[in-house]
Amino acid sequence: MPPLDASIEDCRRPSVEASYGQRIYNPANVPQGERYYNPFPLDVGCLGNLYLYWLNRAIPVVPLLAPLLGKMTTHVVRDRYTAEEALAFFTELRASLSPEALDALIEHEQDFDCVMDPDRYWSQLPLEFQFRWKTHRPPPVHWLPRLLRP
Numbered sequence: 001m002p003p004l005d006a007s008i009e010d011c012r013r014p015s016v017e018a019s020y021g022q023r024i025y026n027p028a029n030v031p032q033g034e035r036y037y038n039p040f041p042l043d044v045g046c047l048g049n050l051y052l053y054w055l056n057r058a059i060p061v062v063p064l065l066a067p068l069l070g071k072m073t074t075h076v077v078r079d080r081y082t083a084e085e086a087l088a089f090f091t092e093l094r095a096s097l098s099p100e101a102l103d104a105l106i107e108h109e110q111d112f113d114c115v116m117d118p119d120r121y122w123s124q125l126p127l128e129f130q131f132r133w134k135t136h137r138p139p140p141v142h143w144l145p146r147l148l149r150p
Contacts, residue, residue, distance in 0.1 A: 008082070012036040024112070025049040028075035028141050041080045048072025048086075049115045056114040058106045060124045064093045067136030070118060074138040 015037050018026065027045030048069050059065045068089050071081040081089065114120045118138045122130055130137070 008040045009038075011038050011040060013039050018042055025053070025115075027073055027080075028116075028138075038077070040082070041077050044072050044081055044083055044086055045074075052114045052121065053110055053112060054108055055106070056111045056121055057109055059121045061104045061106060062093070062097065062101055063125050063129055064096070066122055066125055066129075067133040068093060070122070070133075070136045070138050073115070073118070075141055076139065 013036060015034050017039070018037050025046040027042065027049060051065075052069050052073065055065065059069075068081075068086065071079070071089070072086050074080050111120070122137055
């Protein structure tokens with residue numbers, strides 16, 4: 001548990017703590033060999049991965065989920081949304097949805113591949129949309145950190 005006076009931006013914990021709990025939802029930056037991590041971006045990344053895992057089929061119906069989840073789960077921690085930024089984006093997204101989109105039936109399918117490969121869900125969207133939101137798309141993971149993963 002971080003100290004009560006810890007700043008959200010500067011808080012650091014031993015990286016071993018990032019592996020507690022369900023590792024399946026850990027963002028891609030966790031197993032990169034860093035000694036310390038900030039638990040707040042980790043929480044946002046884990047929540048984004050949980051949503052990707054369960055709600056990936058909603059992305060073609062609600063395309064703005066892709067940029068939201070992309071910024072929540074990027075392995076580039078400095079580019080990851082804070083919880084406040086993710087909530088603000090979601091609030092705007094929710095307000096922009098049509099009644100048809102809100103009432104759409106979505107088949108839930110667990111898809112771990114969407115968590116590991118953002119191209120799996122981005123490729124379901126029109127190229128024009130992908131280009132417009134390219135700043136929210138996670139970049140590919142460099143080959144060196146991949147070697148450090150279990």
